[in-house]
Amino acid sequence: MFKKILIANRGEIACRVAATARRLGVRTVAVYSDADAQANHVRACDEAVALGGNAPKESYLRWERILEAARATGAEAIHPGYGFLSENEDFARACAEAGLVFIGPPPSAIQAMGLKAESKRLMEKAGVPLVPGYHGADQDPALLQREADRIGYPVLIKASAGGGGKGMRIVEKSEDFAAALASCQREAINSFGDDAVLIEKYVQRPRHIEIQVFGDTQGHYVHLFERDCSVQRRHQKVLEEAPAPGMPPALRQRMGQAAVDAARAVDYVGAGTVEFIVEQTGGYDAPEAMTFYFMEMNTRLQVEHPVTEAITGLDLVEWQLRVASGEPLPLAQDDLRIHGHAIEARICAENPDKGFLPATGPLTVYRKPAAAAFERADVRIDDGVREGGEISPYYDSMIAKLIVHGDTREQALARLDAALAQVQIVGVATNVQFLRGVLATESFSKARLDTALIERERAQLFDRDPLGLPLLAAGVVARQLADEAAQAAGGPFGRADGWRGLGL
Numbered sequence: 213m214f215k216k217i218l219i220a221n222r223g224e225i226a227c228r229v230a231a232t233a234r235r236l237g238v239r240t241v242a243v244y245s246d247a248d249a250q251a252n253h254v255r256a257c258d259e260a261v262a263l264g265g266n267a268p269k270e271s272y273l274r275w276e277r278i279l280e281a282a283r284a285t286g287a288e289a290i291h292p293g294y295g296f297l298s299e300n301e302d303f304a305r306a307c308a309e310a311g312l313v314f315i316g317p318p319p320s321a322i323q324a325m326g327l328k329a330e331s332k333r334l335m336e337k338a339g340v341p342l343v344p345g346y347h348g349a350d351q352d353p354a355l356l357q358r359e360a361d362r363i364g365y366p367v368l369i370k371a372s373a374g375g376g377g378k379g380m381r382i383v384e385k386s387e388d389f390a391a392a393l394a395s396c397q398r399e400a401i402n403s404f405g406d407d408a409v410l411i412e413k414y415v416q417r418p419r420h421i422e423i424q425v426f427g428d429t430q431g432h433y434v435h436l437f438e439r440d441c442s443v444q445r446r447h448q449k450v451l452e453e454a455p456a457p458g459m460p461p462a463l464r465q466r467m468g469q470a471a472v473d474a475a476r477a478v479d480y481v482g483a484g485t486v487e488f489i490v491e492q493t494g495g496y497d498a499p500e501a502m503t504f505y506f507m508e509m510n511t512r513l514q515v516e517h518p519v520t521e522a523i524t525g526l527d528l529v530e531w532q533l534r535v536a537s538g539e540p541l542p543l544a545q546d547d548l549r550i551h552g553h554a555i556e557a558r559i560c561a562e563n564p565d566k567g568f569l570p571a572t573g574p575l576t577v578y579r580k581p582a583a584a585a586f587e588r589a590d591v592r593i594d595d596g597v598r599e600g601g602e603i604s605p606y607y608d609s610m611i612a613k614l615i616v617h618g619d620t621r622e623q624a625l626a627r628l629d630a631a632l633a634q635v636q637i638v639g640v641a642t643n644v645q646f647l648r649g650v651l652a653t654e655s656f657s658k659a660r661l662d663t664a665l666i667e668r669e670r671a672q673l674f675d676r677d678p679l680g681l682p683l684l685a686a687g688v689v690a691r692q693l694a695d696e697a698a699q700a701a702g703g704p705f706g707r708a709d710g711w712r713g714l715g716l
Contacts, residue, residue, distance in 0.1 A: 218282045221293030223596035226253035231586035232529040241285045245271035252596045272296045275303045289313035298512040315536040317511050321478040325509040329372040329410045335506045338477035340470045343505040345412030366414035371400035377447025378403045417662045419490040423471035424520045427480040428535045434545045435468040442661040452516035453555040454523050457659035458499040485510040496660040522554035522617040553621040557647045559612045561603040564646040570609040576639035581631045
């Protein structure tokens with residue numbers, strides 16, 4: 213095991229890695245931008261090195277400074293967390309050249325899975341099911357149009373180097389294809405510097421189900437079951453749960469094996485997630501008719517990894533550290549079991565009623581329910597902020613991850629709603645009430661899941677009547693009366709209701 217590691221990240225995930233490292237007796241080094249000088253992750257580590265700057269390109273993406281910090285502090289390895297440099301093969305290669313262990317897969321695996329078209333060619337060769345589509349290198353617009361016509365509409369145009377919902381267009385009919393292609397390519401070149409696209413069948417009623425995989429340097433592989441991440445807004449996850457509701461055991465086994473085959477095809481090492489799109493050909497109540505297709509592989513730890521920890525009882529960051537230090541996987545596939553049900557809610561500084569517009573500002577009030585942090589529990593909160601801190605405009609808007617575990621999905625749902633009800637945040641707009649609204653929808657409560665759930669439940673989630681004037685006026689009066697009652701607590705001389713001691 214390593215004696216000291218550097219955590220090349222910030223916020224919640226840096227605090228998460230530091231917590232496991234501390235439990236294992238591994239010393240940690242934080243790096244921080246000017247905006248994060250007083251951040252929680254700096255306090256959570258044993259040492260801290262300033263990177264300067266504020267925006268990621270001035271700080272957390274300056275990997276030459278991070279390597280200098282690792283060498284200066286005597287760190288043996290670098291944990292990249294997620295985001296930033298976690299899927300940058302050049303950084304992983306630079307770590308090796310500097311004599312440092314990159315706590316993640318080899319650069320070749322990151323590169324192979326980094327481009328959607330190339331990864332799908334590899335998966336096709338490995339026998340992993342793919343959505344019918346075109347993943348070729350020839351990007352002639354006329355050829356792409358013919359391929360779309362061959363696949364059959366609706367089709368999905370996707371930037372090959374894309375991610376985060378960018379560079380994607382749904383095309384309903386042939387005559388709309390050329391304009392959608394041009395629009396997608398413009399966004400792709402601006403966002404990723406690469407306008408190559410792939411074309412796929414647009415799956416109806418799709419569920420987003422992903423499989424957690426692990427590989428070690430001895431060539432062993434396991435999957436740690438699935439997570440359902442279908443509840444999304446703007447192609448970004450809102451709620452995640454494990455195991456996936458309604459998952460037939462036979463389908464779980466097939467998807468798990470396909471994920472392991474995908475990892476093995478690129479000689480994967482460490483934690484990874486193979487993402488599948490699942491078509492519900494028989495509708496929501498016919499899980500036996502579900503068909504799955506490979507979508508992509510994330511070559512890092514996922515934001516939603518705590519739900520897998522909750523149902524397996526394992527610490528995935530510990531597994532990362534052990535595998536990166538050369539140890540074999542702690543368990544074999546037959547040793548792994550699912551225990552109960554877990555759900556994660558991402559609490560973000562954003563305004564759902566304004567298109568989920570990110571919010572910034574001070575966390576004037578930040579109160580949480582009683583919960584564990586960075587470890588398995590019935591109620592767990594992983595965060596990297598504190599009351600009195602600031603939600604910066606430079607980084608992701610996530611405030612915290614609230615994770616609950618129960619014996620059943622119903623119990624987990626009840627615990628999550630109760631915990632969300634106890635979250636109090638003042639200073640920035642948040643999605644807390646929106647999350648509770650999603651839990652209350654018939655679609656989510658009855659596990660009728662697909663990636664269009666939020667849009668399908670739009671009337672219940674967004675088309676709410678605003679508070680009327682009578683209710684607002686009643687609220688003002690109630691507050692005034694409460695203030696006056698508080699003043700009266702010290703006796704009649706503290707009252708402000710016109711009382712006079714001389715009866716005048």
